Amino acid sequence: MLHTQGPLRTIDVGARETATEPIEETLAEFVGGRGVATALAHDRIPFDADPFGPENSLFFTTGPMQASRMSFTGRMNCTGVSPLTDGLFSSNAGGFLSRNFVGAGQAAVEVTGESDELLAVHVREDGVEFEEVPELAGAEVPETVAYAADEHGLEPEHTACIGPAGENRVRFASIMTSESRAFGRGGLGAVLGAKNVKLLTFAGDADPGVEIPSVQMEVHREAATDDHIMKRQGTTSVTDLANETDALPSYYFAEQSFEGAEGINGDRVEEKKYKKGTCSQCAFACKLPTRDEATGVETEGPEFETVMSFGSNCGVDDIVDVMRSNELCDRLGLDVISCGDTVAGYLASEDAFGDAELVRETVEKIAAREGVGDTLAEGIDRAHEELGIENWTVKGLEFPAHDGRALNGQGLSFATANRGADHMYATFYAYEYPLVPRQDAFDPDGLDAAKAEKLVELENARALEDCGVVCRFSRDFMTPDRFEALFDADYEDLLDVGSRVVELERHFNNQRGFDRADDRLPYDIEGFETALDDYYEARGWTEEGVVPDVEPGAPSAAAD
Incomplete structure (x- = not known):
């Protein structure tokens, strides 16, 4: 391998x-x-x-x-x-x-x-x-x-x-x-x-000592020639779809769509994009260097999650205001999802949705731990009672978009992810909008054993990508046979690597007191408890979400 x-x-x-x-x-x-x-x-x-x-x-x-x-x-x-x-x-x-x-x-x-x-x-x-x-x-x-x-x-x-x-x-x-x-x-x-x-x-010029099979160039050529909307709009290309699907959290999660979405959608971002942006060696070039000539603000983004956290969730409907919040977070070193959601919670407590100037003032106070910023710097899980708002987190992590109340498999994924409310841990939302071929898609409504089984597969596949390391947006290009050719292993064996990674994370967290009680959502989904049982069973964990003792390198419990 x-x-x-x-x-x-x-x-x-x-x-x-x-x-x-x-x-x-x-x-x-x-x-x-x-x-x-x-x-x-x-x-x-x-x-x-x-x-x-x-x-x-x-x-x-x-x-x-x-x-x-x-x-x-x-x-x-x-x-x-x-x-x-x-x-x-x-x-x-x-x-x-x-x-x-x-x-x-x-x-x-x-x-x-x-x-x-x-x-x-x-x-x-x-x-x-x-x-x-x-x-x-x-x-x-x-x-x-x-x-x-x-x-x-x-x-x-x-x-x-x-x-x-x-x-x-x-x-x-x-x-x-x-x-x-x-x-x-x-x-x-x-x-x-x-x-x-x-x-x-x-810095240095050390030889990595790894020979990569020639299939790498097939992937690279396809990435260069594919006419994908993400090359123009990045992840914000999904904004209108999320809004139409009631999967765009708004007004600190009080609503699931936003009447001002047109002011912050992919078209608005594309209008502000002034050059191509990419990562090392990547011809897909889905990044978003943006500039507003009137205000002079330049940033890289905003991506869709920022459009949600500092846009719809804060009741802000002007893409330039979202760009300014994005740029401020980058300068101060803040996660745009958690920060935007936390600011949205503060706006809810102050009945101040849509106040873009207050948004930026609050971001600066958070970074400096000044005044109310000291409370907000602790995150929603620790600050919600003082603010008098609901605790919109899982395991203390603030929510991204792709609302699980509309995309129920994604909701289950938010609950089970070892990181907490993280959309990238399994990317189940792609199968419920859907962003994949129809024959691979799931009905977004409801939970069943098939969704729990698919969730395990997706978590393992995403962990494998993170071992590679390969970007999430390679989804249409990195097929199982290409993984096999590149990594010189059967795809099922590669997925087992991902399974063991998920299991080690869970085992570490179990030792810190995490169990089924932490796999919880701030809203109800019909069939959730049964689906959670199905998920644990597929993983080979106990009904309390606890992993039997494991050692690094041992086969995953699911493989027994």
């Missing part, structure tokens, strides 16, 4: 020491990316670790496809214990960092400990440099990226950094890379902030 090559590099920022060790067995069993990071985290982070404590580690990883020239491979993974959900959490970022990370000569980097001074950590083929950077305290992301360029000659694609939100331990702070791309969900930027690390850089 094809897998990443190279050692684990451990960086203890408290002791300012670094060491490398072989992890060949873990690489062979888990391919790379999220799988390798999950296995390492399961083995090396104490089950009772404080997310903000020195014993929590962040694992940065890529997969074997980062040795390719194939589209959909400009991504990488970061894993640690989330301060937002309190569980093991993997976040995925695009951009241009992954191949520079590989060039620095390792398969995985573990950042652990806690520095007594604000640090920049520079990772090279020949070692690691620790640089004290007190002058960067409170710096926004563009200023930090500019420092790397001015002082070290490193462009944005070599950097991963936090903004003031991460330094202030906002529980949904991002780690930003390539300046405008984010390890967004789960608050891993706050973990880096707790370690007092402002900036990581990666």
